[in-house]
Amino acid sequence: IAGITQAPTSQILAAGRRMTLRCTQDMRHNAMYWYRQDLGLGLRLIHYSNTAGTTGKGEVPDGYSVSRANTDDFPLTLASAVPSQTSVYFCASSPGEVNGGPLHFGNGTRLTVT
Amino acid sequence: GQNIDQPTEMTATEGAIVQINCTYQTSGFNGLFWYQQHAGEAPTFLSYNVLDGLEEKGRFSSFLSRSKGYSYLLLKELQMKDSASYLCAVTDSNYQLIWGAGTKLIIKP
Numbered sequence: 001i002a003g004i005t006q007a008p009t010s011q012i013l014a015a016g017r018r019m020t021l022r023c024t025q026d027m028r029h030n031a032m033y034w035y036r037q038d039l040g041l042g043l044r045l046i047h048y049s050n051t052a053g054t055t056g057k058g059e060v061p062d063g064y065s066v067s068r069a070n071t072d073d074f075p076l077t078l079a080s081a082v083p084s085q086t087s088v089y090f091c092a093s094s095p096g097e098v099n100g101g102p103l104h105f106g107n108g109t110r111l112t113v114t
Numbered sequence: 115g116q117n118i119d120q121p122t123e124m125t126a127t128e129g130a131i132v133q134i135n136c137t138y139q140t141s142g143f144n145g146l147f148w149y150q151q152h153a154g155e156a157p158t159f160l161s162y163n164v165l166d167g168l169e170e171k172g173r174f175s176s177f178l179s180r181s182k183g184y185s186y187l188l189l190k191e192l193q194m195k196d197s198a199s200y201l202c203a204v205t206d207s208n209y210q211l212i213w214g215a216g217t218k219l220i221i222k223p
Contacts, residue, residue, distance in 0.1 A: 042118070042213035043157075043201070090156060099209045102147060105156035
């Protein structure tokens with residue numbers, strides 16, 4: 001089934017630990033994104049990628065890093081987790097240029113940092 | 115700054131019609147999206163408006179007025195499964211996507 005796969009579905013993480021959230025798409029979309037969603041706030045962009053090999057910072061990039069080694073994979077790494085990074089994380093993709101069309105979202109990763 | 119305003123929560127009755135408004139102030143405009151998000155799930159794309167007017171798609175319609183910085187999502191013949199949050203998002207002149215906080219729609223029998 002075509003779409004975006006995120007892993008893990010949920011995770012409880014001790015503060016200070018390193019964590020990588022995985023995201024894979026099979027739609028051959030050029031653009032990919034990582035968002036976080038917190039209660040009462042709109043989706044906030046963490047990082048994005050226009051195409052394999054390129055990445056850019058979004059609205060809230062601090063504490064996060066990404067890589068885009070190929071078209072399909074776009075992992076998000078928290079180098080040293082802090083409680084304020086407790087959130088639901090969504091990976092998304094879109095065809096063409098960044099924000100040039102509708103976004104397709106993965107099912108999300110619910111992360112709790114204790 | 116750039117901003118999108120939507121009501122936080124709305125309640126409607128099954129079978130009725132509801133209109134969810136979205137107003138925006140952005141640096142330029144390159145399109146407006148509506149997404150539906152059921153609790154605990156991912157947002158899914160509903161509609162896209164780039165020109166003024168009404169776009170109809172089954173029970174859902176979306177309207178845009180660029181001069182007023184205003185859009186609405188109209189849901190007809192409401193069903194219980196329409197209970198969800200509805201997210202408005204605008205692409206500005208730099209193709210940055212600005213998101214509203216979403217409107218939680220509660221459908222009562």
